[in-house]
Amino acid sequence: MQLALAVLSDTGRVRSNNEDSAFIDPATGLAIVADGMGGHAGGHVASEVAVTVVADSMRRMDRRARIQEDAVVRALQDAVFAANDHILAKARQDPELFDMGTTLVACAFLANRVVTANVGDSRIYRIADGAIVQVSEDHSLVAERVKEGLLDPKSEEARMLSNIVTRALGMDQVQVDITVEDLAPGDTYLLCSDGLSDLVEPEEMAAAVAAHGPDLQAACLALVDLANARGGPDNVTVVLARAG
Numbered sequence: 066m067q068l069a070l071a072v073l074s075d076t077g078r079v080r081s082n083n084e085d086s087a088f089i090d091p092a093t094g095l096a097i098v099a100d101g102m103g104g105h106a107g108g109h110v111a112s113e114v115a116v117t118v119v120a121d122s123m124r125r126m127d128r129r130a131r132i133q134e135d136a137v138v139r140a141l142q143d144a145v146f147a148a149n150d151h152i153l154a155k156a157r158q159d160p161e162l163f164d165m166g167t168t169l170v171a172c173a174f175l176a177n178r179v180v181t182a183n184v185g186d187s188r189i190y191r192i193a194d195g196a197i198v199q200v201s202e203d204h205s206l207v208a209e210r211v212k213e214g215l216l217d218p219k220s221e222e223a224r225m226l227s228n229i230v231t232r233a234l235g236m237d238q239v240q241v242d243i244t245v246e247d248l249a250p251g252d253t254y255l256l257c258s259d260g261l262s263d264l265v266e267p268e269e270m271a272a273a274v275a276a277h278g279p280d281l282q283a284a285c286l287a288l289v290d291l292a293n294a295r296g297g298p299d300n301v302t303v304v305l306a307r308a309g
Contacts, residue, residue, distance in 0.1 A: 068174050069281055072303070084100065084102065087304055088119075094173060096256055098171075098303075099168060101115075102230075103164050106162070107163075108165060122143065142241055153237070166236065172189060186208070189254060189256050191255075197255075206226050207229070250308055253307040
């Protein structure tokens, strides 16, 4: 199965620096988005380290192992743990980076399956047969309270708490969600930082992708433009991956 990939990352309309990082590699079927956090340069450093470590770990896989679902699951999980170790080590070396951390979402595409990894509140969506579904689960205070029926996701309180994540790389202990699902021709996966998902509804994302047909790069630009047109208060990063 062929895989088409596109990526775009933008600083947004308010912030002066971009703390998001992203990576795509058609050769290994890998897509990653990370949204950094932390004072000074910490956010960008954390997201860049996470993406680099995960990408390098997956690219080092043996070619035969790369087509085996169980091996890819183990490798992706281990790569996320390794990224966390690297971030913690770097933070210990530099006092200015002590509180840095990052979210991370990743997709590893096989012939007819896709393995996903998720830590934090960046998101993975699947667009198929005209419908869009969130594959990842937000690891955030808002998501937990909404799930428990304690908070209206559209409320002012939810908006004020929206930047609090309950899982991130850079914590002493990290949990990663791993999923495996079938992959069919035409399925499109959208990975994004919350600079997009906080401002653009899933149905709007699906419509923007559909409007640009096979041009995934144009769809990425349309999504970023849509977030920026609504104020662009945060960095915006989008990756699109389509099985063909």
